[in-house]
Amino acid sequence: MAGAGAAFADDDDTDQSGASATIGGLETYGAAVIHEGGRSERVFAGLFRMTVDGGGTLRTYGVDIHNPTQTDAKYQETSWSGTSLNGNPDAGKIRWILEHSYPQVNDLAALARKAGADTLTEQDAATGTQVGIWRYSDHADVDAVSPAAEKLADYLDKHARSVAEPRASLTLTPRAVSGRPGKRLGPVTVHTGADTVGVTPPAEAAADGVKVVDKAGRPVTSVVDGGQIYFDVPKDAAAGSAALTVQGSTTVPVGRAFVSGTRSQTQILAGSSESTVSATATATWAKKGAVPALSAAADCKSGGVDIAVANPGDEPFTFTLMSVVHTIPAKTSRTVTIPLQEDQAYDFTIKGPHGLVKRIRGVLDCRTSPAASPAGNGLTVQAAPQPSPASVGGTGTGSGDRNLAETGSSNATPVIAGAAIALVLAGGAALVLSRGKKAPQAPAASTPQAPSSQAPSPQTPSPEDGDRRDGSQGDR
Numbered sequence: 001m002a003g004a005g006a007a008f009a010d011d012d013d014t015d016q017s018g019a020s021a022t023i024g025g026l027e028t029y030g031a032a033v034i035h036e037g038g039r040s041e042r043v044f045a046g047l048f049r050m051t052v053d054g055g056g057t058l059r060t061y062g063v064d065i066h067n068p069t070q071t072d073a074k075y076q077e078t079s080w081s082g083t084s085l086n087g088n089p090d091a092g093k094i095r096w097i098l099e100h101s102y103p104q105v106n107d108l109a110a111l112a113r114k115a116g117a118d119t120l121t122e123q124d125a126a127t128g129t130q131v132g133i134w135r136y137s138d139h140a141d142v143d144a145v146s147p148a149a150e151k152l153a154d155y156l157d158k159h160a161r162s163v164a165e166p167r168a169s170l171t172l173t174p175r176a177v178s179g180r181p182g183k184r185l186g187p188v189t190v191h192t193g194a195d196t197v198g199v200t201p202p203a204e205a206a207a208d209g210v211k212v213v214d215k216a217g218r219p220v221t222s223v224v225d226g227g228q229i230y231f232d233v234p235k236d237a238a239a240g241s242a243a244l245t246v247q248g249s250t251t252v253p254v255g256r257a258f259v260s261g262t263r264s265q266t267q268i269l270a271g272s273s274e275s276t277v278s279a280t281a282t283a284t285w286a287k288k289g290a291v292p293a294l295s296a297a298a299d300c301k302s303g304g305v306d307i308a309v310a311n312p313g314d315e316p317f318t319f320t321l322m323s324v325v326h327t328i329p330a331k332t333s334r335t336v337t338i339p340l341q342e343d344q345a346y347d348f349t350i351k352g353p354h355g356l357v358k359r360i361r362g363v364l365d366c367r368t369s370p371a372a373s374p375a376g377n378g379l380t381v382q383a384a385p386q387p388s389p390a391s392v393g394g395t396g397t398g399s400g401d402r403n404l405a406e407t408g409s410s411n412a413t414p415v416i417a418g419a420a421i422a423l424v425l426a427g428g429a430a431l432v433l434s435r436g437k438k439a440p441q442a443p444a445a446s447t448p449q450a451p452s453s454q455a456p457s458p459q460t461p462s463p464e465d466g467d468r469r470d471g472s473q474g475d476r
Helices: 091-099 108-115 122-137 147-159 414-435 463-467
Strands: 020-036 039-052 057-062 074-078 142-144 170-173 176-179 184-192 197-200 211-213 228-232 240-251 257-260 267-272 274-285 293-299 304-311 317-321 324-328 332-339 345-351 357-363
Touching: 020 057, 020 122, 039 122, 039 267, 057 122, 091 122, 091 267, 108 122, 108 147, 122 142, 122 147, 122 267, 142 147, 170 240, 170 274, 176 184, 176 293, 176 304, 184 240, 184 274, 228 240, 257 357, 274 293, 293 357, 304 317, 304 324, 304 345, 304 357, 317 345, 324 332
Parallel strands: 176 274
Antiparallel strands: 020 039, 020 074, 020 142, 039 057, 057 267, 074 257, 170 184, 184 228, 197 240, 211 228, 240 274, 257 267, 293 304, 304 332, 317 324, 345 357
């Protein structure tokens, strides 16, 4: 995807704002049972831990029971509109559950009394909370194995009320500006829960005299919520573009969504330490011609990625997206939507005049993943290759069954997925050939093993394994 002009600056993923983090594994968890298609299957259910880039820790629950969570996957804070929570009438009830259960409520004795349980362990509290969330995020028929955890899930579901989506920990609007040199380009407004955030001017552009200032033209090094900042571009500056970064420290609001650039389960925030948050805004300038300002965001309502383009220049800005030519007339703004399929990975680059390069990448994840459809021979048909089951991450307050696959944590790589596809195809061919010789038999029932908080070791699949899954069907 390219527009006119040479490209010298790289504006890569700068539309991300808020907290960025890497997911570890399940930290506090227990067992749950999914009832679907006449089958009952066990999964792990509980709290994940994330490590924030720049410092801080997040604790999250999953909101997509059939989708795997990849260990060490990178996650980015985002609005509900770019996730499967978009259009879910019960999304606000999920936030209520998060605010009225573990770990926001850490008085387990009081929580047990409300739930009508004798006692609640941390494992019970985490399991019951996750089960309650899945009933609203996935509308799944799922129960906790522990009676106490099940009572908590029932209590939360019965009392949940819709609560509005929380505001972002840090974001900038607009995320891109453009105009003529010799003027202040902006304003860019800061929205944050932090007391104050620091402003890092664009280093290379600063050498050419570009400054970050307030409305009065004074240099800005920090700003508070609602503050406005501008790019001050010298009149004799050559055409170009630059980016500034705003960074601070705050607790991320409970209920914020987190998505991964890979196919890893969407998470929702249950708790945050003081964490580093950041956001970036770009500016483009030129004395004549088109001067586009580009920003992008996944939009589940439109079913794709929305690219907002403003062109305050005196010539049209023309570019091509997926073989479609788009022209933004001078002094106008438009939004171009790139339609995508569910779970489709995308990596687009738009090149514009004056050194502007806009790269947009990620995975469209707008719906909870469907369960696999059972085949008559006891095998499972799935829409896309999934990672193999992996060990439970974290160090330790988990309790569960060695046969339970986690609703997260897989170190599987695309190479493994490719090999899995080949094996599935080969196995399918063998199955078709064998049907003429021998009638299929129903799989044997699962035989639970002793509970263990240790990670399950890889095992050779057996007929019993056909009834188990981690919400991702990763073990099939």
